[in-house]
Amino acid sequence: xxxxxxxxxxxxxxxxxxxxxxxxxxxxxxxxxxxxxxxxxxxxxxxxxxxxxxxxxxxxxxxxxxxxxxxxxxxxxxxxxxxxxxxxxxxxxxxxxxxxxxxxxxxxxxxxxxxxxxxxxxxxxxxxxxxxxxxxxxxxxxxxxxxxxxxxxxxxxxxxxxxxxxxxxxxxxxxxxxxxxxxxxxxxxxxxxxxxxxxxxxxxxxxxxxxxxxxxxxxxxxxxxxxxxxxxxxxxxxxxxxxxxxxxxxxxxxxxxxxxxxxxxxxxxxxxxxxxxxxxxxxxxxxxxxxxxxxxxxxxxxxxxxxxxxxxxxxxxxxxxxxxxxxxxxxxxxxxxxxxxxxxxxxxxxxxxxxxxxxxxxxxxxxxxxxxxxxxxxxxxxxxxxxxxxxxxxxxxxxxxxxxxxxxxxxxxxxxxxxxxxxxxxxxxxxxxxxxxxxxxxxxxxxxxxxxxxxxxxxxxxxxxxxxxxxxxxxxxxxxxxxxxxxxxx
Amino acid sequence: xxxxxxxxxxxxxxxxxxxxxxxxxxxxxxxxxxxxxxxxxxxxxxxxxxxxxxxxxxxxxxxxxxxxxxxxxxxxxxxxxxxxxxxxxxxxxxxxxxxxxxxxxxxxxxxxxxxxxxxxxxxxxxxxxxxxxxxxxxxxxxxxxxxxxxxxxxxxxxxxxxxxxxxxxxxxxxxxxxxxxxxxxxxxxxxxx
Numbered sequence: 001x002x003x004x005x006x007x008x009x010x011x012x013x014x015x016x017x018x019x020x021x022x023x024x025x026x027x028x029x030x031x032x033x034x035x036x037x038x039x040x041x042x043x044x045x046x047x048x049x050x051x052x053x054x055x056x057x058x059x060x061x062x063x064x065x066x067x068x069x070x071x072x073x074x075x076x077x078x079x080x081x082x083x084x085x086x087x088x089x090x091x092x093x094x095x096x097x098x099x100x101x102x103x104x105x106x107x108x109x110x111x112x113x114x115x116x117x118x119x120x121x122x123x124x125x126x127x128x129x130x131x132x133x134x135x136x137x138x139x140x141x142x143x144x145x146x147x148x149x150x151x152x153x154x155x156x157x158x159x160x161x162x163x164x165x166x167x168x169x170x171x172x173x174x175x176x177x178x179x180x181x182x183x184x185x186x187x188x189x190x191x192x193x194x195x196x197x198x199x200x201x202x203x204x205x206x207x208x209x210x211x212x213x214x215x216x217x218x219x220x221x222x223x224x225x226x227x228x229x230x231x232x233x234x235x236x237x238x239x240x241x242x243x244x245x246x247x248x249x250x251x252x253x254x255x256x257x258x259x260x261x262x263x264x265x266x267x268x269x270x271x272x273x274x275x276x277x278x279x280x281x282x283x284x285x286x287x288x289x290x291x292x293x294x295x296x297x298x299x300x301x302x303x304x305x306x307x308x309x310x311x312x313x314x315x316x317x318x319x320x321x322x323x324x325x326x327x328x329x330x331x332x333x334x335x336x337x338x339x340x341x342x343x344x345x346x347x348x349x350x351x352x353x354x355x356x357x358x359x360x361x362x363x364x365x366x367x368x369x370x371x372x373x374x375x376x377x378x379x380x381x382x383x384x385x386x387x388x389x390x391x392x393x394x395x396x397x398x399x400x401x402x403x404x405x406x407x408x409x410x411x412x413x414x415x416x417x418x419x420x421x422x423x424x425x426x427x428x429x430x431x432x433x434x435x436x437x438x439x440x441x442x443x444x445x446x447x448x449x450x451x452x453x454x455x456x457x458x459x460x461x462x463x464x465x466x467x468x469x470x471x472x473x474x475x476x477x478x479x480x481x482x483x484x485x486x487x488x489x490x
Numbered sequence: 491x492x493x494x495x496x497x498x499x500x501x502x503x504x505x506x507x508x509x510x511x512x513x514x515x516x517x518x519x520x521x522x523x524x525x526x527x528x529x530x531x532x533x534x535x536x537x538x539x540x541x542x543x544x545x546x547x548x549x550x551x552x553x554x555x556x557x558x559x560x561x562x563x564x565x566x567x568x569x570x571x572x573x574x575x576x577x578x579x580x581x582x583x584x585x586x587x588x589x590x591x592x593x594x595x596x597x598x599x600x601x602x603x604x605x606x607x608x609x610x611x612x613x614x615x616x617x618x619x620x621x622x623x624x625x626x627x628x629x630x631x632x633x634x635x636x637x638x639x640x641x642x643x644x645x646x647x648x649x650x651x652x653x654x655x656x657x658x659x660x661x662x663x664x665x666x667x668x669x670x671x672x673x674x675x676x677x678x679x680x681x682x683x
Contacts, residue, residue: 482672482679
């Protein structure tokens with residue numbers, strides 16, 4: 001369609017009025033990544049749990065790998081209905097049974113990322129509540145309150161309102177930048193050091209655990225392509241927005257995780273993170289900027305965690321909904337609430353998983369930050385890596401099977417390099433899974449946990465084959481999401 | 491689909507809009523002005539007869555389709571859904587079915603005669619109860635209720651066998667209309683719009 005033709009179209013013009021430009025999509029993607037959650041929570045957890053100081057370098061390297069991955073991803077997105085979901089890509093590239101397997105992995109991984117946040121929000125709110133009221137309930141009480149609010153908002157289909165989200169996000173970023181500057185002008189006695197960017201401080205035993213928690217920090221960037229149909233110029237807006245968002249996120253994470261080491265000294269960051277945990281960022285701010293600013297920061301940390309909880313909850317309930325619409329999951333999951341248009345049963349299912357997790361952790365007295373946020377979050381990170389690798393390979397296969405006008409860089413070179421790198425990263429994570437779990441290197445758990453994903457893949461492939469044999473109509477629509485209602489036209 | 495005493499919406503505005511947009515296209519299909527065709531790998535609307543229909547609402551919609559035949563079916567639903575609720579309310583007000591909006595800021599409207607408003611729903615419900623086949627028009631109504639989830643609000647009995655049989659009894663273009671509506675509703679849930 002030529003430009004003049006498009007301009008003349010009353011229909012396109014009317015629909016274009018509420019279309020999105022690059023800034024809106026970038027904004028959306030960054031907010032899905034929840035920067036303050038990562039810098040306040042994941043970064044200190046990474047230093048503390050892994051004892052590796054190369055965290056800032058890990059963010060830069062992962063940002064670069066994801067950038068390469070995104071080249072093929074956004075290119076293939078134009079050929080995929082239901083483009084926001086990785087399993088739609090693997091269904092197209094590697095076959096529908098692989099699609100179902102990816103969907104199962106996605107449900108596991110996203111749920112792990114979501115429930116991990118309940119531990120962190122509990123731990124993060126405790127000092128604030130203790131400050132105001134003299135004492136604080138245990139973390140799991142706060143976790144349950146956050147859980148209840150998330151569940152109710154999910155059922156009411158309250159996506160945190162765009163404007164509220166923008167204000168929160170901008171304040172979050174402002175806080176991070178101000179904290180960074182304060183850290184940078186107050187160096188430790190040992191002076192400035194760029195040690196944390198030295199590869200020899202990252203490529204050590206434990207690197208895999210750093211990578212797992214860091215990749216989890218990028219979760220959500222894949223949602224940029226959801227807006228393909230809603231952007232002014234899908235061929236340009238979505239790719240540019242994705243690259244910009246990745247650059248901003250990884251830059252912000254790398255600089256902030258470095259800035260945090262400056263007033264402490266890179267030799268002491270691990271020890272200090274272990275002592276202060278998620279309070280570290282705000283304690284530093286308290287020293288340099290005063291208690292009020294530090295409290296505002298801690299408060300925003302909690303709201304950021306809450307926004308992330310809702311975002312992941314909604315992602316999961318939509319995933320379940322899409323699978324219900326395809327009839328890959330029981331039809332009831334594809335139902336919406338008439339009054340709110342929310343994917344009700346998907347939302348309830350996610351809430352049940354959250355509740356069970358909080359209760360188990362409370363009953364067994366497990367640590368909310370290390371054992372829930374870090375361990376379960378990193379477990380989710382591994383799942384995310386597996387989906388990224390499978391999607392990247394799907395891009396290669398898809399364009400090999402369906403020649404197109406796209407150039408080789410987009411269809412072969414970038415996806416090829418990113419596939420290899422992602423597989424290397426997965427091997428690293430698996431090799432260090434004892435550190436991720438905080439167990440002895442010979443503990444069977446280190447193999448059992450990653451094996452869960454392989455079991456999910458096995459069952460997914462099997463279910464795909466069962467559908468092929470028994471319900472060919474359902475099988476034909478795997479990966480099409482809501483468009484499954486309309487018989488395939490491709 | 492509104493509460494007949496307060497005029498409060500019972501079905502989410504976005505879903506109502508899509509359902510009414512589909513109903514407008516359904517009227518044009520039943521009047522044999524348009525149909526559905528698979529062209530260049532896309533499901534599109536095709537004009538069979540450009541004779542203007544009697545009322546302004548479907549006439550405007552038909553004019554748009556005549557002017558721009560190259561859009562996908564889904565695009566038409568999105569386009570019409572933007573204004574369908576207001577347009578249909580205006581037509582019903584003009585036909586004396588709804589009371590004109592009062593001065594209340596909500597501009598909620600209530601039916602003039604509750605019995606007339608309740609009749610189509612009642613007719614479908616009775617047919618379901620008696621397991622009688624539906625007329626084509628009522629079949630479309632039922633299909634659109636199911637596609638938007640409105641069936642959970644107005645049907646006395648959720649007999650999924652009867653519901654799917656009624657939809658498959660419709661002529662193929664109308665079945666496509668219902669499937670497209672279901673897909674558009676699903677997309678609006680997934681894409682958070």
